[in-house]
Amino acid sequence: MNLILTVLEIVAPVFLVAGVGFAWVKAGFEYRIQFVTRLGVNLAVPCLIFTALMKTDAELADLARLTLAGVAGYVVIGALGWCLLKVLGLDLRSYLAPFIFGNTGNLGVPLALFAFGQAGLEAAVVLLAVTALLSFTWGIWLVAGEGAFGKMLQEPMIWATLLGAVFLVTGWKTPDFLTETLDLIGQMAIPLMLLTLGVAVARLTPGRVVTAIYLSGLKFLICAAVGWALAGVFGLGGTLFGVLVLQMAMPVGISSYLLAEKYEADAEAVAGFAVVSTLVSVVCLPLLLTLLL
Numbered sequence: 001m002n003l004i005l006t007v008l009e010i011v012a013p014v015f016l017v018a019g020v021g022f023a024w025v026k027a028g029f030e031y032r033i034q035f036v037t038r039l040g041v042n043l044a045v046p047c048l049i050f051t052a053l054m055k056t057d058a059e060l061a062d063l064a065r066l067t068l069a070g071v072a073g074y075v076v077i078g079a080l081g082w083c084l085l086k087v088l089g090l091d092l093r094s095y096l097a098p099f100i101f102g103n104t105g106n107l108g109v110p111l112a113l114f115a116f117g118q119a120g121l122e123a124a125v126v127l128l129a130v131t132a133l134l135s136f137t138w139g140i141w142l143v144a145g146e147g148a149f150g151k152m153l154q155e156p157m158i159w160a161t162l163l164g165a166v167f168l169v170t171g172w173k174t175p176d177f178l179t180e181t182l183d184l185i186g187q188m189a190i191p192l193m194l195l196t197l198g199v200a201v202a203r204l205t206p207g208r209v210v211t212a213i214y215l216s217g218l219k220f221l222i223c224a225a226v227g228w229a230l231a232g233v234f235g236l237g238g239t240l241f242g243v244l245v246l247q248m249a250m251p252v253g254i255s256s257y258l259l260a261e262k263y264e265a266d267a268e269a270v271a272g273f274a275v276v277s278t279l280v281s282v283v284c285l286p287l288l289l290t291l292l293l
Contacts, residue, residue, distance in 0.1 A: 004290070006293060007286045007289045007290050007293065008286070009114075010111065010114040010115045010286075010289060011111070011114075011282075011285060011286050011289065013110075013114060014107065014110045014111055014114060014194060015282060017110075017191060017194040017195060017198070018106075018107075018194045018195070018197045018198035018201070019198055020195060020198060021194065021195035021196060021197065021198025021199040021202070022198035022199065022201055022202045023198075024195070024198070024199065025198075025199050025202040025203060026202055031195075031199045033196060033199055033200065033203075036192055036195070036196055037196055039188075039192065040188070040189055040192045040193060040196065041155075041156070041157065042156050043156070043185060043188075044185055044186060044188040044189035044192055045105065045128075045156075045157050045160075045186075045189045045193075046156040046157045046159070046160035047160070047182045047183075047185040047186035047189070048109075048125060048186035048187075048189040048190075049125045049128070049129060049157055049160045049161055049164055049186075050160040050161075050163055050164040050167075050182060050186075051164075051179065051182050051183050051186050052121055052122045052125045052164070052186075053122070053125065053126070053161070053164030053165060053167065053168050054164055054167040054168060054172075054173065054174065054179075055122075055179075056119075056122040056168065057119075058119065058122060058123070060168065060169060062236075062240060063123075063126055063168075065234045065235065065236060065240075066123060066126055066127070066234075066236060066240050066243075066244060067126060067127075067130055068234060069230045069231060069233070069234040069236060069244055070126070070127045070130040070131075070244065070247070070248075071130060071134070072230055072233075072234075073223075073226050073227055073230050073244070073248050074100055074101070074130070074131075074134055074138075076226050076230070077099070077100050077222065077223055077226050077248070078096070078100045078138075080222055080226070081095075081096055081099040081100055081219075081222070082096060084099075084218065084222075085099070088215075090211070090215075091265070091266055091269070092142070093142070093143055093263075093265045093266075094143075094260055094265040094266035094269050094270055095215070095269070095270070095273065096142050097135075097139045097142040097143050097256055097259065098252040098253070098256035098257075098260075098270055098273050098274065099215070099219055099252075100139070100142075101131055101134070101135050101139055101253060101256065102131075102223065102247065102248065102249065102250025102251060102252065102253060103197070103250045103251055103252065103253040103254070103278070104124070104127055104128045104131045104247045104250050104253070105128050105131070105132075105193055105253070106193040106194060106196060106197040106253070106254070107193075107194075107197060107250055107251065107278075107281070108124055108127070108128065108246065108247045108250045109121065109124045109125060109128055109189075109190060109193065110190045110193065110194055111246060111285065111289075112124035112243050112246060112247065113190065115242065115246065115289060115292070115293065116239045116242055116243060117239075119239045120239055120242070120243050123239060123240055123243040123244075124243050124246075124247060125161075127243065127244065127247040128157075128247075129157065129158070129161035131247075132155065132157050132158060132161075133158060133161075135255065136155060136158075139256075139259070140259065140263075143259050143260060143263045143265050144259075144263040196254075197254065197278075200254040200257075201254075201274075201275055201278055204254075204257065204271040204274060204275050205268070205271060206268075206271055206272035206275045206276065208266075208268065208269040208272045208273075209272050209276060211269070211272070211273075212269075212272040212273045212275070212276035212277070213276055213280075215273060215277075216251070216252075216273065216276045216277035216280040217280060219251075219252070219277060220249055220251075220277070220280060220281070220284045223248045223249045223250075224245060224248060224249040224288055226248060227244050227245035227246075227247070227248030227249060228245050230244070230248075231244045231245060241292075242292040242293070245288070245292060246285075246288065246289070246292065249281075249284070249285070249288055250281070251274070251277035251278045251280065251281040252270070252273050252274040252277040252278070253274070254274055256270055256273075256274060257270045257271050257274050
């Protein structure tokens with residue numbers, strides 16, 4: 001009973017804040033998602049990533065193994081997802097990238113923070129950076145058939161990760177007044193991401209719902225199992241083990257829908273996949289957390 005209450009205390013704030021964003025839009029209030037997303041992605045999230053990496057007490061070798069495990073996880077999930085979609089006869093351009101890359105930002109980072117504390121946040125932003133790096137290169141190639149290395153270099157969170165890694169390796173610190181400023185800006189990231197998740201789900205029009213239901217269940221099971229297996233292979237324990245499994249098991253990110261729409265894949269099908277997998281995660285993620293805590 002105590003474990004169940006602990007899990008509920010972890011997931012309730014996350015889904016309730018996202019629910020506020022959902023209810024806000026359904027009530028007819030304005031929410032300029034493009035502005036808020038730009039503010040979060042270009043300012044708040046990079047500040048969060050940089051300060052988390054600069055201030056972490058984690059061993060560099062542990063973070064390196066976590067990074068390698070994350071990359072390996074996406075490669076394995078990509079191979080399994082390709083085989084599954086081929087067997088099911090589903091469009092690879094529309095479904096493969098969403099199957100591989102989960103919502104490690106809007107949902108994964110807040111959950112890791114509430115479940116594992118500051119150490120969980122620090123590990124989660126490392127995997128968020130891995131996701132961003134692969135999404136802006138491999139992910140776009142899967143949808144559009146072309147690379148986007150130049151776009152990756154334009155993303156502030158990529159530079160924040162690289163700069164944070166430099167400070168981590170060298171032991172450098174920014175002056176206290178600057179650190180406090182960056183911390184304050186970074187604190188915007190989590191509530192903004194959760195509110196925007198709720199707003200995005202409220203505004204999407206799901207399509208191919210039946211396909212999305214069984215595919216969401218398969219995605220959760222496969223991704224969680226891959227994360228669990230690779231955490232053992234790479235010798236991750238404790239918080240790093242839990243964060244890797246949790247981040248691998250995230251539902252489809254809303255960014256997958258935006259990419260499908262931009263590059264003329266089946267955006268309606270991806271919208272359905274994103275909405276349904278997010279709803280499935282409301283049930284599945286608490287169950288997963290009971291195994292990880």
